[in-house]
Amino acid sequence: MKKIVVAIDGYSSCGKSTIAKQLAQHAGYTYVDTGAMYRAVALYLSQNSMIQEFKDSDDTYQAKLLKENIKLSFLRTKEGQHICLNGKDVESKIRTLEIGNLASQVSAIGAVRRFLVAQQQLMGVKKGVVMDGRDIGTVVFPNAELKLFLTASAEVRAQRRYDELLEKGTQAVYEEVLRDVQDRDYRDTHRQESPLRQAEDAIVIDNSHMSREEQLQKVIELFNQHING
Numbered sequence: 001m002k003k004i005v006v007a008i009d010g011y012s013s014c015g016k017s018t019i020a021k022q023l024a025q026h027a028g029y030t031y032v033d034t035g036a037m038y039r040a041v042a043l044y045l046s047q048n049s050m051i052q053e054f055k056d057s058d059d060t061y062q063a064k065l066l067k068e069n070i071k072l073s074f075l076r077t078k079e080g081q082h083i084c085l086n087g088k089d090v091e092s093k094i095r096t097l098e099i100g101n102l103a104s105q106v107s108a109i110g111a112v113r114r115f116l117v118a119q120q121q122l123m124g125v126k127k128g129v130v131m132d133g134r135d136i137g138t139v140v141f142p143n144a145e146l147k148l149f150l151t152a153s154a155e156v157r158a159q160r161r162y163d164e165l166l167e168k169g170t171q172a173v174y175e176e177v178l179r180d181v182q183d184r185d186y187r188d189t190h191r192q193e194s195p196l197r198q199a200e201d202a203i204v205i206d207n208s209h210m211s212r213e214e215q216l217q218k219v220i221e222l223f224n225q226h227i228n229g
Helices: 016-027 034-047 051-056 058-071 097-106 110-123 136-140 154-167 174-190 211-227
Strands: 004-012 030-033 072-077 080-085 129-133 148-150 203-206
Touching: 004 016, 004 136, 016 030, 016 110, 016 129, 016 148, 016 211, 030 080, 030 110, 034 051, 034 080, 034 097, 034 110, 034 129, 051 097, 051 110, 058 110, 097 110, 110 129, 129 136, 136 148, 148 211, 154 174, 203 211
Parallel strands: 004 129, 004 148, 030 129, 148 203
Antiparallel strands: 072 080
16 A cells, blocks of 8 residues: 655644544554654753744854754654653653743744754655644645645634643643734744745645544545545
8 A cells, every 4th residue: 555645734732743643543654743843942942041042043053053952753652652852751841831832933943944844854755654733734745645734713722722731730821821822823824934824735624613533534534535546
């Protein structure tokens, strides 16, 4: 059976990672969480108190720092795929609201995007990969055989994110989470480097009122059509 590249893009808290993991498991494909990669870079800069310095530095310095100081890899665990930063599992540390916000800012920097896009493209050379993010179908894999674009209202996405934080024992205020979602939407769609946009050949899925089961069924149907077609 032929293998393809599946590119899943969309707004924050649309469930991109969840559906990408489910589809990868169904197809026996490799799943790549590109959002975790950006969060890991943000975590490194935050831990080393370098966020502002990095933003204010020139492109050459940024590229050199990333290449020399950041090594990313993925680790399979009983809980699922975890990302490692310089050999250390940092999965739990990157999933905070603070790091998510910083990752949105860092992802707008050209040197960061080029650094990570190059790694992502290598991961998909042999195909058989499901990758989710903001620019997978437009920049990372513009020739992907199946492109999906997930969307939902900001209010629905904020509620999902709010519930997720509470489940993890993290205190949160819904109104603050909503503002964060809206701010990230603006940054993602207005940044100069690889802004979030729907690829012309992407299939849009608005999951505002879809259950996870309904969404998975829809995506598997689309996947099977491309494999068999």
